[in-house]
Amino acid sequence: MAAGNPSSLLVRSFGLTHQGKVRKDNQDQFLIAELAKSMRVQQSSVAQASTQYGDDRGHLLVVADGMGGHAGGEHASALAVGSIEDFALNTLKWFFQHEGGEGQNVLVDMQTAVRLADVRVFAEAAAHPELRGMGTTVTMAYLLGATLFVIHVGDSRCYILRAGLLYKLTHDHTVAQELVNQGVMTSEIAATHQYSKVITNAVGGSKQGTEAEVHKLAIGPGDVILLCSDGMTDMLTEERIAEILRTEPDPAKACKLLVEEANAAGGKDNITGIVARVEAATGA
Numbered sequence: 001m002a003a004g005n006p007s008s009l010l011v012r013s014f015g016l017t018h019q020g021k022v023r024k025d026n027q028d029q030f031l032i033a034e035l036a037k038s039m040r041v042q043q044s045s046v047a048q049a050s051t052q053y054g055d056d057r058g059h060l061l062v063v064a065d066g067m068g069g070h071a072g073g074e075h076a077s078a079l080a081v082g083s084i085e086d087f088a089l090n091t092l093k094w095f096f097q098h099e100g101g102e103g104q105n106v107l108v109d110m111q112t113a114v115r116l117a118d119v120r121v122f123a124e125a126a127a128h129p130e131l132r133g134m135g136t137t138v139t140m141a142y143l144l145g146a147t148l149f150v151i152h153v154g155d156s157r158c159y160i161l162r163a164g165l166l167y168k169l170t171h172d173h174t175v176a177q178e179l180v181n182q183g184v185m186t187s188e189i190a191a192t193h194q195y196s197k198v199i200t201n202a203v204g205g206s207k208q209g210t211e212a213e214v215h216k217l218a219i220g221p222g223d224v225i226l227l228c229s230d231g232m233t234d235m236l237t238e239e240r241i242a243e244i245l246r247t248e249p250d251p252a253k254a255c256k257l258l259v260e261e262a263n264a265a266g267g268k269d270n271i272t273g274i275v276a277r278v279e280a281a282t283g284a
Contacts, residue, residue: 009221011059011143013276014252016259020231021267027066027073028229028272029081029136034059035088059143060088061274063156064136065229067202072134076121076204080136083117106144107214110151114138114203114212121204135205138212139170139227141276143219150215154202156272157233159241160217161224166242169215173201221280224251228258231269235262251275 019026037054064080066073092109117138125131137154150158152170160167171177175198176190190196203210219225224245233241241258248254255275262271 008281009146009219010279010281011057011276012251012279013059013061013274014255015061015063015272015274016255017270017272018259018263018267020269020271021263023270025071025074026270027068027077027136028231028270029062029064029066029074029077030227030272030274031060031062031081031085032274032276033085033088035092056145059141059276060084061141061143061225061227061276063139063227063229063272063274064203065154065156065231065270065272066134066136067199067205068131068134072125072131073136075124075131076134077136079121079124080117080138080203083120084113084138084140087113087116104216106142106149107151107216110140110142110149111212111214114140114151114153114210118203118208118210122208125204133206135199135202137199137229138203141225141227141274143225143276143278146218146220148215148217148219148223148225150213152213152215153210154199155196156227156229158215159226159228159238160219161226161242161245162222164242164246166238166245168238169217170213172196173213174198175200219278221278223278224254225276225278226258226273228273229270231267231271232258232262232273234269235265235267235271245275249277251277 015030015032017028035058039052064077066077137156139156140151142149155172158169176193176195179185180190255273258273259271
């Protein structure tokens, strides 16, 4: 799908997290944030609002699934989300031209955000031995104009529904997936294999240093983006996920239905999802 005029696109999004039916706590975190250029008018002889906002908008979506005993996983995922928030607010030059080479710069910047989150989680674990080994997955979608940037570590996922078809943009960073890549195991076996829960790439964890998977693609009206933790995808087939996203145009209702059905199917893990629908602006 060709990219449209960035100013002609609107993004409606909704996120929800639930501890599920088995876990006693919820180690998942999520974030939906809008970035906008603003100008604070200190004094003016012209009557106007004290704070004015530019037309450009950036939309940041993050899902983090924590790992670690006691409160470790919950703490790691919260630290990672907070670190990414801080980077987006104070470091990311999101409003610069993002086509061509600048688009690559955005991907590099977001990879840096994930690496800084990794450093922060390890520093916290070093200061608190009871949290040693804590880590988290991070799956992040960043929508700027008519471009979607995806940055990913771990086994949470990012999907896009386009023209009624569901595409998985990210790869699971697990031992099982590595065996699939090597031809040792089929995807069907990997889906339920014990190694599917052994994470090979995370923010934090037992080994410092992470390398984020990145994607960049054009988006347009009608596209639906789903970020979710494995607590959702372990309980629901991709066919059912696609059906819900196709038939429910309201992001809030679609997200709630996904979480409800994952719980109804067993709710064996924490369940988190963000649904974002891209639409043409009225009058565009």
